[in-house]
Amino acid sequence: MEEMVGSAIVHETVNKIISGLIDRCERKSSAQDRLERLEMAQIKLEFALETSNKWQITSCPLLCWQKKLKRAAEECDETLRKCRQRFQEEEEAEQQVKR
Structure with missing residues (x-):
C-alpha cells in the first residue's frame, strides 16, 4: 500500500514538473513569435511611411x-523596444536561476 501511495506521489510530482517545463517552453516560443x-x-x-514621405x-x-501612420510607427x-528589453530581462533572470 505504501509503495502505491509513494509511486502515485512520485508520478504526480514528475507530471507537474514536466507540465511546468512544457508550459514555460510554449510561453517562450509564443513570446518569440509575437x-x-x-x-x-x-x-x-x-x-509605408518612407514611401508616403x-x-x-x-x-x-x-x-x-x-x-x-507616423504615430503608429513610433508607438510600434x-x-x-520594450518587448525586446523585457524578453532579454527574462532570459537573464532564467540564466540566473539556472546557476
Missing part, C-alpha cells in the same frame, strides 16, 4: 493618414 510579428509590422509601417501630399485626409518602435 516579437517576430511585431518586427514585421514595424518593417511594413516604416516602409516621397509623395507630394496636399490632401488633408492623406496628411492626417500620414500623421497617424517603442513597444518593440
